[in-house]
Amino acid sequence: MPPQATPLVHRFTRRVAFGLRADAQLPADPLNWAQAQVAQVPPIDILERDGTRRADLPEGMRLLWEMDEVMTAFHRHQEAERASFAKGRSLPREQYAEERKREIEIPYHRLEHWKEAQARASTALHGAAPVFERFWHFWANHFMVAPGNQNNDTLVGPFQRSLRTKMLGNFRDLLWHATVHPAMLVYLDNNENTGPRSRAVREGWTRRSVNENLGRELLELFSLSPEGGYTQQDVEATTLLLTGWRDMKPDRHHKPGVPLGTYFDFNHHEPGAQTVMGKTYTAFVRQDSKLADLVTDLAQHPATARHLARKLCVYFIDDEPPPQAVAHVEQVFRQSRGDLPAVHRAVIEMCWAHIASTRKLASPEAWLLQCLTLTGLDLPRAIPVDDRGGIKTHYLLGDLGQPIPRCPQPNGWPIRSVDWISKELMDRRVRYAGLLSNDLGRQPAAMVRMLEVQSERHLAEGSAEQALVRTALARRDLRSANTLLHVSPSLLWA
Amino acid sequence: MKMDRRHFLRSASGLAALNFAAVPSAWASADADADAPRLLVVMLRGGMDGLTAVPPVGDADYEAIRPTIGIRGGLRLDGSFALHPAMKQLHQIWNDGQLAIVHATGFAYTGRSHFEGQDIMQSGMAKPYTSSSGWLGRAMQAAQAGGGVAISIPMPLILRGNHQASTQFPNWMPIPSEPVAQALTQVWASDPLLAPLAPVIQTESLRLRQTQGVRPDFATARSLPELGRLAAEEMRAPQGPRLGLIDFTHGFDTHASQGGDTGSHADLLATLDRVVAAFKTHMGPMWAKSLVVTVTEFGRTAAENGTTGTDHGVGSCCLLAGGLVHESRVYAQWQGLRKPQLFEGRDLPATTDVAAVYARVVERVFGLPPALINEQVLAHRKNPALKGLLDLG
Numbered sequence: 001m002p003p004q005a006t007p008l009v010h011r012f013t014r015r016v017a018f019g020l021r022a023d024a025q026l027p028a029d030p031l032n033w034a035q036a037q038v039a040q041v042p043p044i045d046i047l048e049r050d051g052t053r054r055a056d057l058p059e060g061m062r063l064l065w066e067m068d069e070v071m072t073a074f075h076r077h078q079e080a081e082r083a084s085f086a087k088g089r090s091l092p093r094e095q096y097a098e099e100r101k102r103e104i105e106i107p108y109h110r111l112e113h114w115k116e117a118q119a120r121a122s123t124a125l126h127g128a129a130p131v132f133e134r135f136w137h138f139w140a141n142h143f144m145v146a147p148g149n150q151n152n153d154t155l156v157g158p159f160q161r162s163l164r165t166k167m168l169g170n171f172r173d174l175l176w177h178a179t180v181h182p183a184m185l186v187y188l189d190n191n192e193n194t195g196p197r198s199r200a201v202r203e204g205w206t207r208r209s210v211n212e213n214l215g216r217e218l219l220e221l222f223s224l225s226p227e228g229g230y231t232q233q234d235v236e237a238t239t240l241l242l243t244g245w246r247d248m249k250p251d252r253h254h255k256p257g258v259p260l261g262t263y264f265d266f267n268h269h270e271p272g273a274q275t276v277m278g279k280t281y282t283a284f285v286r287q288d289s290k291l292a293d294l295v296t297d298l299a300q301h302p303a304t305a306r307h308l309a310r311k312l313c314v315y316f317i318d319d320e321p322p323p324q325a326v327a328h329v330e331q332v333f334r335q336s337r338g339d340l341p342a343v344h345r346a347v348i349e350m351c352w353a354h355i356a357s358t359r360k361l362a363s364p365e366a367w368l369l370q371c372l373t374l375t376g377l378d379l380p381r382a383i384p385v386d387d388r389g390g391i392k393t394h395y396l397l398g399d400l401g402q403p404i405p406r407c408p409q410p411n412g413w414p415i416r417s418v419d420w421i422s423k424e425l426m427d428r429r430v431r432y433a434g435l436l437s438n439d440l441g442r443q444p445a446a447m448v449r450m451l452e453v454q455s456e457r458h459l460a461e462g463s464a465e466q467a468l469v470r471t472a473l474a475r476r477d478l479r480s481a482n483t484l485l486h487v488s489p490s491l492l493w494a
Numbered sequence: 495m496k497m498d499r500r501h502f503l504r505s506a507s508g509l510a511a512l513n514f515a516a517v518p519s520a521w522a523s524a525d526a527d528a529d530a531p532r533l534l535v536v537m538l539r540g541g542m543d544g545l546t547a548v549p550p551v552g553d554a555d556y557e558a559i560r561p562t563i564g565i566r567g568g569l570r571l572d573g574s575f576a577l578h579p580a581m582k583q584l585h586q587i588w589n590d591g592q593l594a595i596v597h598a599t600g601f602a603y604t605g606r607s608h609f610e611g612q613d614i615m616q617s618g619m620a621k622p623y624t625s626s627s628g629w630l631g632r633a634m635q636a637a638q639a640g641g642g643v644a645i646s647i648p649m650p651l652i653l654r655g656n657h658q659a660s661t662q663f664p665n666w667m668p669i670p671s672e673p674v675a676q677a678l679t680q681v682w683a684s685d686p687l688l689a690p691l692a693p694v695i696q697t698e699s700l701r702l703r704q705t706q707g708v709r710p711d712f713a714t715a716r717s718l719p720e721l722g723r724l725a726a727e728e729m730r731a732p733q734g735p736r737l738g739l740i741d742f743t744h745g746f747d748t749h750a751s752q753g754g755d756t757g758s759h760a761d762l763l764a765t766l767d768r769v770v771a772a773f774k775t776h777m778g779p780m781w782a783k784s785l786v787v788t789v790t791e792f793g794r795t796a797a798e799n800g801t802t803g804t805d806h807g808v809g810s811c812c813l814l815a816g817g818l819v820h821e822s823r824v825y826a827q828w829q830g831l832r833k834p835q836l837f838e839g840r841d842l843p844a845t846t847d848v849a850a851v852y853a854r855v856v857e858r859v860f861g862l863p864p865a866l867i868n869e870q871v872l873a874h875r876k877n878p879a880l881k882g883l884l885d886l887g
Contacts, residue, residue, distance in 0.1 A: 148744075188749075189749045189750045189801060189803075192750055192800075192801040193800070193801070194800055194801075196800065207800075208800045208801055209799060209800020209801070210800045210805075211749050211750060211800060211801040211803065211805065212749070212799070212806065213747075213750075213805070216606070216607070216806065220607055220609075221609075226605060226607055226610060226622075232606065232838065235606075399666070399667060401647040401648060408539070408743040408744035409539070409540075409608065409609075409743075409744050410608075411608070414648075417687075418626070418687070419648060420648070421649070421687050421688070421691075422644075422646075422647065422648050422649035422660075422661040422691075423649075423660045423661050423662075423691050423694050423695065424646070424647045424648070424649075424662065424663050424665070425647055425648060425649075425661075426688065426691050426695070427665070427670075427691075427695050428647070428665060428667065430670045430674065430675075430678065431665070431667035431668060431669065431670060432667060434667075434668060434670055434671060434674065435667065435668070464680055464681065464683060464684060465681050468677050468680055468681055472673070472677075477673060479671065480671065480673045480674050480677065483670070483671075483674045484674065484677055484681055487678070487681065488681055489681070489682060489684065489685040489688060492688070
């Protein structure tokens with residue numbers, strides 16, 4: 001057990017959650033407090049402070065969950081893009097821009113991304129289990145699907161949220177779910193990946209062939225990592241195993257009775273056997289069993305346990321995590337056969353055990369959520385239905401350097417502290433803390449109480465940062481006190 | 495939060511916060527030679543397809559391996575190569591004798607992973623994830639060439655290792671108040687990673703508070719060509735940074751439907767063309783002392799794949815434009831595009847080590863001796879094919 005010094009316990013609440021509000025009690029048993037939060041899946045929605053769903057959303061705006069609805073929304077978006085493209089040829093430039101904004105930009109870019117970002121942030125702030133949200137952010141980052149390919153904007157949020165229930169199962173099922181989810185198949189182009197000896201090619205229905213995008217990332221990012229020792233031949237064989245796995249949406253190719261979502265199209269699949277990492281995969285019983293068998297083997301491969309244990313520890317503990325911590329998480333991963341709640345509990349236990357000697361810089365998102373939690377302020381409420389002003393949550397995240405959901409590349413947002421440090425990144429935090437100070441300044445009495453509580457909790461007695469905050473408080477410069485609190489090393493790091 | 499962004503943008507302090515170039519930057523080196531060469535590095539992440547950017551039109555096999563996405567309307571360079579038709583300004587620069595191209599080039603790494611490749615293209619090391627500094631950062635540190643600015647919010651690895659390098663990106667948020675800016679130095683004093691940033695933010699806040707300049711175009715300020723302009727505005731100043739960096743953070747990973755003369759890859763090259771043009775225009779006379787260089791993690795498969803795109807490969811091409819180029823020329827050890835001539839039967843090989851190209855760039859711009867570069871900045875294989883590259887005119 002690490003020393004129970006108050007700043008360390010609070011560091012732990014910032015490490016595995018977003019800190020505690022000034023009026024919240026310090027958990028009596030911090031380890032248990034955190035571990036209990038990964039045992040259930042908390043509901044997610046666009047929430048008010050009291051945890052209820054926000055009632056003032058535009059008509060019809062809600063999170064989509066059912067695959068039929070998700071694929072229908074995706075199809076509608078693609079149709080809208082096609083119609084807009086056609087208009088672009090006939091309409092005068094300005095009128096076209098106006099219509100495009102109304103038909104595409106506002107519904108499918110601004111509102112869609114705002115809706116999901118607001119749900120993610122408000123659930124982290126006002127939901128039942130912020131520790132769970134932290135682990136969800138990890139997995140949504142590990143299996144990154146970002147907008148920007150094939151008009152996939154409406155697939156991103158539903159995919160990321162669909163990972164939540166899988167976090168109570170084992171890694172194999174999560175890996176399978178993420179790999180064959182239509183959002184992943186579209187994002188990494190696998191819906192076009194076609195076997196060169198497939199029936200569709202042999203009979204001349206298509207001129208398509210292989211596309212390695214998902215095959216490579218399945219091995220590199222999702223499971224083994226390059227340290228697993230796979231070769232280009234393994235990437236090519238994995239790619240062939242993935243041929244024919246595509247999305248099914250309600251377009252003109254959809255046959256009645258075929259479920260929407262993931263579809264295995266044997267006519268586009270490469271027949272025969274493929275060998276990956278020395279093991280040959282054949283379809284004896286079911287045509288689609290080759291990929292399922294490969295995913296099972298990848299999930300159970302020792303390199304995958306090592307990769308994930310290390311990545312979890314870098315994400316939650318330190319850029320250079322203690323080797324014992326990585327070894328413990330890896331051991332739990334292997335012994336429990338990838339049971340995710342057990343793995344998550346092990347990570348939390350290692351965070352707690354090593355809290356005094358490790359540190360992580362909060363990502364822009366985690367720091368924003370921490371600022372709001374500690375001050376008790378709410379997220380920006382403005383909804384981008386039109387060009388009216390007001391800060392929007394997802395744009396603010398972009399201003400801070402993490403424009404969720406627009407992650408540039410499939411390897412996700414950086415997980416190492418050093419990648420979140422630059423003059424611009426830090427300057428933006430100082431400036432944003434200044435904006436928060438302006439908001440808080442409207443209720444000076446409450447602001448003083450909050451500053452006293454939070455600086456005592458988080459800043460070490462006798463430290464320079466504490467002295468600076470106290471000095472500012474003593475001269476009634478509440479705004480500087482608040483800004484300095486949130487950009488103090490203690491609150492930038494957890 | 496009630497802050498109205500547009501209202502804020504109309505306010506004087508907001509507009510001042512958007513002005514970058516009116517007075518010298520916080521990181522400008524006091525001892526800078528006003529006439530010293532300037533280097534703009536453009537990172538093209540995702541793996542640029544060298545056979546699209548600079549199609550080998552003289553190679554009889556090119557059309558056969560690129561039936562759908564081959565470039566047909568290329569702008570003529572020499573008998574062997576053309577420039578993609580989207581890069582008209584760069585073609586003008588070629589005609590002015592200021593564009594050098596190295597083709598079939600890349601790092602020694604052949605693992606075809608974006609993320610390992612992007613680490614290597616920045617660290618300049620043989621193996622991924624083995625260095626916390628980048629080759630540009632080390633070069634500037636070795637040359638004691640102060641000042642370097644990444645036009646970006648994060649600090650890319652390629653510039654790390656140079657303690658005076660900084661980042662700059664258009665920002666609408668109000669500058670830190672004076673008491674806060676002053677206290678930062680103390681607040682961050684005990685943190686070695688944060689402490690160096692405090693004086694930069696402090697000086698810059700001071701400068702922005704004094705500046706009455708107006709930059710009314712925040713909505714477009716973050717487009718890549720505008721960032722090219724911003725880089726030039728910083729770098730052309732007599733005390734300005736010697737090095738600038740523009741980061742295409744994604745986009746070149748064209749696995750599907752990459753297009754040919756037009757389409758998605760063409761659009762990226764058109765943007766690159768506009769970045770270079772904006773930089774050239776705003777450098778003004780300093781263009782004569784400038785060099786723009788592209789960096790990408792790998793090239794792509796020589797043949798198009800089954801989805802009218804290209805998969806991860808090895809060799810690509812590197813563009814070098816500016817007044818420091820004295821002869822327009824394509825440097826290439828070209829083996830051909832038939833299967834046995836390709837790397838592992840599929841990729842354009844990297845017959846020229848691109849580290850040797852960048853070593854030459856560093857030598858020319860920062861005046862470092864080749865032996866030191868090889869030891870401390872970029873280990874590389876010398877290549878006779880590069881003879882003459884960036885020689886004095």
